[in-house]
Amino acid sequence: xxxxxxxPQNLTAQEGEFITINCSYSVGISALHxxxxxxxxxxxxxxxxxxxxxxxxxxxxxxxxQEKHSSLHITASHPRDSAVYICAVPSRYGGATNKLIFxxxxxLAVQP
Amino acid sequence: xxxxSQSPSNKVTEKGKxxxxxxDPISGHTxxxxxxxxxxxxxxxxxxxxxxSAPDKSGxxxxxxxxxxxxxxxxxxxxxxxxQEDSAVYLCASSPTRPIYGYTFGSGTRLTVV
Numbered sequence: 001x002x003x004x005x006x007x008p009q010n011l012t013a014q015e016g017e018f019i020t021i022n023c024s025y026s027v028g029i030s031a032l033h034x035x036x037x038x039x040x041x042x043x044x045x046x047x048x049x050x051x052x053x054x055x056x057x058x059x060x061x062x063x064x065x066q067e068k069h070s071s072l073h074i075t076a077s078h079p080r081d082s083a084v085y086i087c088a089v090p091s092r093y094g095g096a097t098n099k100l101i102f103x104x105x106x107x108l109a110v111q112p
Numbered sequence: 113x114x115x116x117s118q119s120p121s122n123k124v125t126e127k128g129k130x131x132x133x134x135x136d137p138i139s140g141h142t143x144x145x146x147x148x149x150x151x152x153x154x155x156x157x158x159x160x161x162x163x164x165s166a167p168d169k170s171g172x173x174x175x176x177x178x179x180x181x182x183x184x185x186x187x188x189x190x191x192x193x194x195x196q197e198d199s200a201v202y203l204c205a206s207s208p209t210r211p212i213y214g215y216t217f218g219s220g221t222r223l224t225v226v
Contacts, residue, residue: 033215042219043203086155098207099145099168100215102155 003027006087006103013110019074021106023087026068033100034061034072035086043086046072077110084108114138116218118204124224125194133189133221137206141216144187145207146171146179149220150200158202161187162209194225 004025013019023032031050037043047054047061049070054061058077063070074081084107088100117136125131137144146158148171157171161181172178176195181187191198204218 035217040219043217045215045217048215088155091157098143099157099160099171100147100155100205101157104154 003091003101004087004089004103006085006106008106009104010107011109013077013108015078015110015112017077017110019077019081019108019110021072021085021087021108023070023072023103024068025070025087025089027089027091027101029065029089031090032063032070033088034070035088035102037084037086037105039083046085074108079110079112082109116204116206116216118202118218118221120221121219122222122224124226127196127225128193130190130192131194131223133191133202133223135187135189135204135206135218137185137187137204138216140184140208141206141214142184142209143207144181145205146187146189147203147205148200149203150197155203158189191223194223196225199223199225 007022031048033048034046035043036046049061049063058075060073084105086105087103090098091101119134142163144161147155148158149155159166159179160168164181164183176192179189201220201222203220207215
């Protein structure tokens with residue numbers, strides 16, 4: 001079983017739709033990251049959260065530490081939101097390395 | 113600088129040649145990470161630096177891969193005798209000592225071995 005699982009793997013939406021991407025993880029964590037990767041390959045960190053909810057523009061991220069689950073929501077989706085969205089957690093809670101373990105990503109395509 | 117800077121952004125090299133990839137982290141970030149993403153695959157960890165020491169090299173795929181870091185500054189990832197399977201996007205990230213306080217990725221170096 002992978003330590004970080006995302007769903008769905010692929011998602012196609014119409015412009016304006018509300019989008020939800022889910023992430024479940026199996027290890028204890030200090031924080032969870034949501035990342036965005038555009039076709040050019042560069043990665044942008046969207047959120048890092050350890051509890052509750054964070055909002056940035058049309059993006060909302062929530063996390064439930066007890067259930068080891070996080071969701072990324074996009075409101076009023078737009079074609080420019082098309083990208084791969086990746087969930088990541090540190091590999092070891094409180095450990096020295098703090099390297100990230102990545103989910104397989106969700107490929108989102110928003111059609112006009 | 114304002115962000116994590118990587119160079120070159122693209123590199124095409126012939127099989128068997130050595131390459132050096134550079135990462136310039138955010139000033140003051142003590143932790144630096146190298147990751148790799150091969151085409152159609154997820155990100156995989158290569159190596160982690162805290163300052164200029166590397167407490168975790170567990171992700172380096174072979175002894176052809178090495179990395180060094182000067183103080184809490186620039187890091188260089190070197191791949192010797194490149195092979196076609198080394199073709200990937202190599203991403204660098206930096207953070208303060210504890211990533212809970214921030215984790216920033218560079219835009220990556222796309223390496224193509226022909």
